[in-house]
Amino acid sequence: MNITDSIGDMLTRIRNANAALKAEVVIPHSKLKADIARILKQEGYVRDFSIKQDGPRKQIHVELKFVGRKPAIEDIQRVSRPGQRVYVGSEEIPRVRGGMGTTLLSTSRGVMTGREARKLKIGGEVLCTVW
Numbered sequence: 001m002n003i004t005d006s007i008g009d010m011l012t013r014i015r016n017a018n019a020a021l022k023a024e025v026v027i028p029h030s031k032l033k034a035d036i037a038r039i040l041k042q043e044g045y046v047r048d049f050s051i052k053q054d055g056p057r058k059q060i061h062v063e064l065k066f067v068g069r070k071p072a073i074e075d076i077q078r079v080s081r082p083g084q085r086v087y088v089g090s091e092e093i094p095r096v097r098g099g100m101g102t103t104l105l106s107t108s109r110g111v112m113t114g115r116e117a118r119k120l121k122i123g124g125e126v127l128c129t130v131w
Contacts (some may be wrong), residue, residue, distance in 0.1 A: 004076070004082055005034065005081060005082050005126060006028070006030060006032075006033065007032065007036065007078065007128070008035065008078045008081065009027075010027050010033050011076050011078055011128055013025050013026075013027055013075075014027075014046075014062065014073065014076055015073075015075075015076055017064055018064060018071035018073055019071075021066070021069070021071070021092075022064065023063065023064060023073040024061055024062065024063050025061075025062050025064065026059050026060070026061055026062075027059065027060045027062065028057065028058075028059060028060075029051055029057070029058035029059055029060050032106070032111065033060055034049075034051060034060055035110060035111035036104060036111060036127065036128075037049040037060055037062055038111075039102075039111060039112070039113060040056045040062070040073075040105055040130065043102050043113065043130070044065070044072065045066055045072050045073050045102075045105070045130055046062050046063060046065050046073075047059065047064065047065040048062075048063045048073070049062045049063065057125070062091065065111055073130060073131075074131050075131055076128060076129070076130045077128055077129050077130075078127070078128050079094075079103075079126040079128055079129060080125050080126050080127060081128065085125060086125065086126045087123065087124065087125050088105075088123050088124070088126055089123040089127070090117060090120075090121045090122055090123045091102060091123075092123070093105065093114040093117055093118055093123065093126075093128070094114065094126065096114075096129045096130070096131050097131045101129055101130055101131030102114065102115075102129070102130045102131070103126060103129050104126075104127045104128050104129075104130065105117050105123075105124040105125060105126055105127060105130070106124050106127055107122050107123070107124030108122065108124065109120065109122060109126075111127070
């Protein structure tokens with residue numbers, strides 16, 4: 001199976017695992033996806049993540065976070081897709097839910113939150129929004 005949008009696949013796996021109230025989700029590894037998982041942990045959306053070697057392949061194991069029986073991630077949406085890339089300057093970085101959510105950007109300095117990118121005055125590709 002060949003996936004054209006691996007980040008979209010990662011977000012869908014997280015969304016589906018949340019809906020099914022699963023404790024953990026396994027995602028095929030890539031540096032970009034590991035960076036996204038790191039930021040989701042840093043921002044408090046997931047409990048933890050680890051990278052495990054499974055034979056020749058690496059996998060990212062993401063431990064989902066729940067508040068009671070509600071998932072910490074209310075929704076996670078892909079913004080920039082392979083068919084329609086979305087790039088923004090530091091001034092146009094979207095605020096999610098009036099600052100209550102997080103925008104993830106791929107910048108020249110790596111993957112970071114919209115808040116960090118605004119502070120550093122750098123733009124980039126809007127990967128997704130989380131709240």
